[in-house]
Amino acid sequence: MKLYYADILPQSRYNHKKVHLILPFQQLLFNTFLIRTALMTIRNLNIEVELIHVNFSRGENKNEEFLKLNPAGQVPVLVEDDGFILTESRAIIAYLVASRDENSSLYPLNDPIKRALIDERLHFDATTVFHSHVQILHPMIANSDPKIPEEKKKILRNVLSVLNGFLDNKNWFTGESPTIADFSILSNLIVILCAGIRIESYKNLSVWFSRCKGLTGFEENYKGGRMVMELLKKKNLPPISL
Ligand SMILES: N[C@@H](CCC(=O)N[C@@H](CS)C(=O)NCC(=O)O)C(=O)O
Numbered sequence: 349m350k351l352y353y354a355d356i357l358p359q360s361r362y363n364h365k366k367v368h369l370i371l372p373f374q375q376l377l378f379n380t381f382l383i384r385t386a387l388m389t390i391r392n393l394n395i396e397v398e399l400i401h402v403n404f405s406r407g408e409n410k411n412e413e414f415l416k417l418n419p420a421g422q423v424p425v426l427v428e429d430d431g432f433i434l435t436e437s438r439a440i441i442a443y444l445v446a447s448r449d450e451n452s453s454l455y456p457l458n459d460p461i462k463r464a465l466i467d468e469r470l471h472f473d474a475t476t477v478f479h480s481h482v483q484i485l486h487p488m489i490a491n492s493d494p495k496i497p498e499e500k501k502k503i504l505r506n507v508l509s510v511l512n513g514f515l516d517n518k519n520w521f522t523g524e525s526p527t528i529a530d531f532s533i534l535s536n537l538i539v540i541l542c543a544g545i546r547i548e549s550y551k552n553l554s555v556w557f558s559r560c561k562g563l564t565g566f567e568e569n570y571k572g573g574r575m576v577m578e579l580l581k582k583k584n585l586p587p588i589s590l
Contacts, residue, residue: 350398351390352417352425353383354409381535382437384569386424388531389441391565393448438470441528453525465522469514469529477536480507484588485543485576492583501590504540508550508590511537515552519559526563534560538573543580544587 390397402408402423409421418425418435426434426443434440445455456462484500487493511533514521521529537557541547547554560566580587 349395349429350400350427351386352400352402352414352427353386353423354402354404381539381573383424384538384572385437385528385532385535386426386440386444388535388563388565388569389444389454389528391568392454392531392563393444393452395444395448438474438528438532441531442467442470445528453527454531455528462522466527466529469521469527470532472510473529473532473536477507477511477533480504481536481540481543485539488585488588489579489583492585494585496588504545505590508540508547508553512550512553515556518552520556526560530556530560530563531565534563534566535569535573538570539576542573542576544577545590 402414408414409418409423414425415421417427417433420435422435424435424437424440426440434443442455445452446457450457455466480503484496484504488496518524520526521533534557537547537553541557547557
């Protein structure tokens with residue numbers, strides 16, 4: 349199995365020696381956390397993967413060979429040894445669990461309701477959590493402008509409240525054990541935290557985040573998120589306050 353990915357820091361992460369890539373700022377925030385979610389799932393399933401670096405700055409994600417794998421020209425792309433190709437990070441993590449450990453509580457195949465709740469959270473993450481921070485960070489970094497319109501802050505505060513509510517009386521987003529929904533939301537939340545946003549007032553979310561520190565692959569994921577902090581500093585932008 350191979351995983352096509354892109355990285356953005358000059359030094360290698362994920363033990364891949366060939367990673368020497370700095371992407372334009374506009375791409376940066378969209379880039380890494382989807383890969384981190386796929387990797388966290390891979391680490392938790394303890395499966396082997398060959399990481400294949402795609403160099404965006406050389407247009408490798410738009411060349412003919414890559415577009416055969418993903419016509420959208422995006423990573424991550426998963427390629428199985430038998431030629432099966434899969435794109436979309438959340439589809440990839442669900443497939444990884446289903447194909448490698450059908451009894452895993454990370455995405456229980458034999459429990460349609462639990463699985464549906466995990467899918468519900470994954471869709472909320474993809475459609476709502478993702479945009480709530482990208483719509484703030486992307487223009488801020490691209491324009492080196494610290495001003496954030498109040499309505500954008502309100503959207504993000506609301507998303508954090510909703511996430512906090514999802515965790516009422518629960519240790520994890522869909523119950524008493526972590527699932528791929530937690531992995532996916534965690535990668536987004538790491539971006540939010542590394543941008544300087546405080547979540548202490550969202551009690552459930554804050555406690556959940558501390559709990560996540562015990563997950564396999566947490567450190568690697570968090571390390572990837574710190575580039576947001578580095579970027580804000582590099583551009584002389586203050587930490588975001590909501
Ligand atoms: N919905 C897709 C989004 C994939 C995506 O945005 N990938 C970024 C990097 S993480 C990318 O390849 N960007 C390059 C481009 O869009 O040209 C997913 O969840 O996998």
